[in-house]
Structure formats: C-alpha cells, structure tokens
Amino acid sequence: MTDWRWALRFRRLLDEEHVDLIHAHEFDANVQGAFVAAICGIPLVATVHGKHYFWEKCRRRLAYRWVSRQATMVAVSEDLKQFIVENVGACPERITVLYNGVDVPMPPRQAEVDACRKELRLPHGDQIVGVVGNLYPVKGHQYLIEGIPAVLKKCPNTSFIFAGRGQLEKELKDQVHRLGLDERVHFLGLRQDISTILALLDVFVLPSLSEGLSMAILEAMMAGKPVIATRVGGNPEIVLDGETGFLVPPRDSQTLADQLVTLLTNKEQAAQFAARGKRRAEGQFSLQTMVHAYQSLYDKCLRSNP
Template structure:
C-alpha cells in the first residue's frame, strides 16, 4: 500500500481543490491510501472526502521559535504518524513546506509537485526562482496543461523534459443525473420569467474576465430581451462587478448566486455557458460545463482551445473582447440547432479525454515511478538521477 499525502492551502471552492478531491476519490484504493493536509484551513469541500473516509487534517504551527506561518514541523509529524511515501504538493506555498518537511524527516518521502495555472505570468521573482530550484529536488514536476508547461519553461527556465503534463479531469458521471432538472432549479432561483439563461460559475477575481461578460450584456439584452446572466461563485471582485451591473443599468438581467457546492445542479440552467477568462490553464469549470452538455462560449486562452477542439465543441472568442462575446452568445441563443450540436460534441470530448479516472490513473503511474527511483538506485533530495 502506497500512502499519499496531498498538501494544499485548503479545500475551499476552486479548481485546484477539486482536482485534489477527484484524485483522492479515484485512486485505486487497493494500491493507494490518500489523505490531505491543509495549511490554512479545511474549507467546505473537505466534507466530500470525509464522506468517503479519506482523512483531512489542518497543519498548525505550534513552535514558538519558528515564523508564524511555518508549518513544516507539524507536517513532519503527519508524515511520520501516517508512514507517508509520497507528498503531493499543489502550487508554490505547499511545495516549500513539503521540501522543508522532507529534509527533516527520517523517511525522506518522495515529492510529486503539481503546478496549477497562475493568475498571471510572470509571477513574483522569488516564487519563480524557488520553483526552478525545487524542480531539481522533487521526484516529479507536473503541469496541468501544455500551455502551463510552456509558461514554466519560458518564465522559470525549467527544462522541458523535467515537466510532465497531466490534464485536469472531472467525474463526468456526476453531472448526468441533473441534466433534466433545469426547470426545477430555475424555479428555486426565481428565474421562470426568463426564456434564456447565460453565465457561469467561477472564483470572482479579475483573471476570470466577468467584467467583459457584463459589458456584453446590454447588446445581448437588446437582441434577446428575455435573457438573464447568472453568475455563481465568490471572490474579491464581487463588489466591483455589482457596481458595474448598476452602472450599466442591467440589474433586472443579472443574478449573483454566491458560492455553490452543487454546481452539478446549477449548470443545466445555462442555455449558453460563458467562460470569459483573461488567462487559464485547463479550467475545471469548462470541463464541468462540457460534462453537463452545455453549449459554450469561451476565450481562446491556455488549454481552452485544446479542450474545445479549436472551436469544434464550442465558440472561441478573443480575451477581453465584450463585442465578440455578445455576438457569439446572441448567435447561439437564436440558433438552437447550433446549441445542440456544440453541446453534444462537448460532452463527447470531455467523456473521452478528460475524466477524473484517467487523471487519477496518470498520477498513480507517476507515484509508482517516483518510488521506483528510490527502490532502484535513486537518491534522496535530488542527489543523482531521479526517475521522471
């Protein structure tokens, strides 16, 4: 049995956190025993793992002589008590703790690191420098898309042959049971008077480009008056977005429904799912919309064109272009045949290429190879040749 500890800041709402949860859920339990350690707090999605008996712990710094946010000594205890073989860190902060804990652990657990997409590139210099050095220490360094890998190579100067790519995946089957429930959910959200619903669910921060969707709404409303834009999620930009709605005078056509832990239930209400991001890796919200058989308009950033097969599974528009968004949405709202065609192709694509089971299997192979480096002549802490 291989004991795998996922190290993340929290299990709050977000794509990174969902990836952690789905890896844990779909690993072969006859070979792996997963658990999660959260650096800051558990977060609301921790219950999804607790329901399946997967342990989630919160690391706390109890040392008076260490910096306030240093948690690696507590992590060392978790490693020892649970006989951890693999630490799987997610993004830069957790990677720092993982490396520090490994240096002070007798067992020298292997580190597998996943770099999820950044809000923007280049990142802070100290983070990029640290990851460049860390790429020589970890057993496997993973990017969530080819675009994310290219950014790591270009900005952090990490050799391309060091970085593996594992596409994000989702539990496609989880979205099937709600596909026919849109009318019920619309009544719950008091949306019955609208013929069409557009929008999406996202962390409300600038990178997600919700501003451009809202700026597109006056033209969309002009062409299709019976439309409502429903935005799920929370974040630092919410007040600014609500102010923009007021400024544009579109309050009657926009709803903010806050963070949702039932996205499977919410997605079927969308006649057109809009992803207006300024930058992305491979966003789970896109894959979830595809699994829910939604028609999609998305910006051509990151791995989005790959997932949508260069526009064959949805309409791609340039980032930061509200006019392009409005034109694409209006076209689809007036073309039910195109909506059906795109939604069918999107579902087929996600089902074949982006399942959580396939993602977990890919990581399972990485875990085994990382341990194989130790078993067949690899060196701890990156000294010598490490299996990648």
C-alpha cells in the same frame, strides 16, 4: 506556510506513517514538500495549477527552479508547462502535463431544475446564459456584462446568471445597474447546487483573463452545455474552437456577444457543440482518467526511488 517548524512536524509524521511518496499542490506546499522529501529521501510530485504567486519575484522563481530539480513537477496544461519553463527556467523534461479531471455527474431531476428556475425568478421561456466562478478581476466578468446589451438587441428573451462570490460583487452589480440590466442579470452568490445551475443553462461562458485548466469549463462540458471561453491558459486545450464551443479573445466584449448570439439563435449548432464537448470531457477529462494518470506517475516515481 512560512513556519518551518511545520516541516519538522511533517517529517515526523512521514516517519511514523511510513510514507513512500509526497504529493503537494501549489507554491508553499511544493517548496516545503520538496525540502522534507529531500531530507527523508522519498519522491515528491509537485502540482502547479496556475500562473500566480511564483514568477513575479526572483526568490520564488529560484525556489521553483530548485523544486523542479528535486521533484517531479506537474503542470495542469501544456500552456502552464511552457509558462513555467519560460519564466522559472525549469527544464521541460522535468515537467509532466496531467490534466485536471471532473467526475461524471448524475443529472439533476427535472423537478429540481424547475424549482431552481422558480427560486431564481427566471422568466419562463427565457434562454439562460451562465457563468460559474468567483467574482475576482481575473475572471473577466465585467467584459461579459459589457457585451450583454448587444446580445439583448438580437436575443431579448435572454437572462444571465453569475454563480460565485468575491471582491468585485458590488462593482459588477453597479455596472449592471448603470447599463439598465437589473431585470436580466442575476447574481446568485455561492451555490452548492452547481449541477442544477448548469442544467438551467443554454450556454456556459467563461470570460477569464487567465486560467490554468478550468474546472468550471470541464463541469459545463460534462453537463452537456455549449461553451464560450476566452483563448487564455489551458482553455484551448479543452475547448476546440468551432467544434465543442467558441474561443474568443480576452477583454473582447463584442466578439463574445457575437458568438453568444450565434449559439442562442442556432439551436442545432449549440446542440452539436454540447454533444461533442460532453464526449470530449468524458473521454479525456474525467476524474477516472486523471486518477489513473497520477497512479502511473506515482508508480514511475517509486520505481526510480528504490
């Protein structure tokens, strides 16, 4: 949004609708929202979800520093808050941490799960390892693929599914072909039935190189799946290493493979991780918990801006 005429139209809309508070998300909306909120004299909640776009250039860092002074800035993890403080120069007292939340899903019917397994031609009796996330470099899919041969040596009846689309699709498929994994790795593209995909899984993996607070991990935990994730961003604030899943270093295919083998060969431990993770997600990362937290923040902002 570089057209500042949008900001003027937005101001007129706020006046017409008698808006008392603005809630914006990510860099462009947060900056322009802060500008309009300052003109209108109403509070702004500015939520930041990730580490991209705003810290590489001085002008953007200055813009976000100004936003942090004009608005109530929200980071979706403690890790992200610290990143903003260190790289933007924002005052930590001006940043509130509110975790993302996901809805508690209705479990799919077994007939739907069985039909999906048949559609994807997953061998009967195979354990299923899955990733949900767009095929972008930051998601680190290549490091999971690199570790698959080591997993198959010890757990040969394992299939891997990748749900998502993106710029690395051809490159990742080429990597799979070079490693001779075509029969064991399935690229599903964009799916609308993620709850059914998750129900298929024995283990959920997220090998990301960077995260704010992963909705994919939360959805997997809500679905009652053990999680292996990289120790980046807000992941350690969701996944308790050794209690609800495993955390591994980013770009470490061998450790990722070793932990996958651990869960695939230890059903009891995997089930314990899954049950604890589900309780943790329902207790601390539900959609209702997030909504209540934002409602409280809105009330606080409005009380301080009579």
